[in-house]
Amino acid sequence: MGRLIVKYQDRLYNAILKICGNSDDAAELTQETFVKVLENIGAFRGQSSFYTWLFRIGVNLALNFCSRKLRLGMCSLDGGVGEQEKFSLAANLPDKREINPVAIAQNRELARQVLAALEKLEDNQRAIIVLRDIEAMSYEEIAEVLQIELGTVKSRLCRARMALRELLQTVWI
Template sequence: MQDQTSSEIEQLERLKAGDLDAFEQLVEEHQDKLINTCFRFVHSRQDAEDVAQEVFLEVHQSIDSFRGQSKLSSWIFRIAVTKSLDFVRRANRKKRSGRLKRVLGWVNDGEQAAIEPEESRSALDELADKERAEILRGAVDALPENQRIAVNLHNYQGFRYTEVAQIMETSVSSVESLLHRARKNLEKRLAHYFSKNFDN
């Protein structure tokens, strides 16, 4: 066991014994951060809640296989990241087939609009925080997968480097390096975005 307090060990024992009250307590403890972690990948409330529900069901089903080599929360968030990425991959496959349909002329104009909504642009100085958050979201989504996971967990959810390292099953120095590269990539992408819009 690593970094487990006595209350965590007791909670784990109750969970392994199939105690549903202990399980509900675990859900209440992590639901906020977990749903928001999923949301950062899937970008829809409904999908985020569905994925989070699947995560908790998986935790309940596999709790016996949890050996306690990391913190319970790290294990749960690792499952959340894996499930969210699976969801995004499935959605992207669907989107690709939608694009193919459009190219082949199998969808009408209304469906085209649903597949790729037109982005609204406004003057740079009038950008509201919400719009900025959307632009940032787009830039984060374009990052390589590992950098995206690290940014989601550290910058959005506020996990410390050590916690991110545990969730991603890597070293703290790797996390630092991932976040540094992610920051550089984001700066580059955002600068490109704003330079394009600055000219307009």
């Protein structure tokens, strides 16, 4: 189990962090995922890979946590990019030919804005984008993790990307 933890904890933590948006919660959810994996190891039949099974548990926990957090009004997901912060990303796009402190700072700012936009998506949309575009899972793996049909993966992913594009639109121009 120790080797499995070392092997997967970073990827799982990173994905959960992108879904729930808070490092403390992500660490605790990652820990809880491994505890649940141990609890239910008898139920793992090997029909899917351990990796997708682990992520199924982790993503489910993260989504449940997000919906509970939203229901209890623990924090507002509207607290990301404020109106005053919306400005042209075109002006902030770094020049790839040079790496300097300014470019690094611009990259950080860009990442911050993308993450803030990601936070504004619905939980299910955010999860599918994280799994596909950040975790680089195949459609089949995403279907396995989220327990949805392949066709649903395609349509949900498309809608999520459209919603994110909409949110980022103000910064593209």
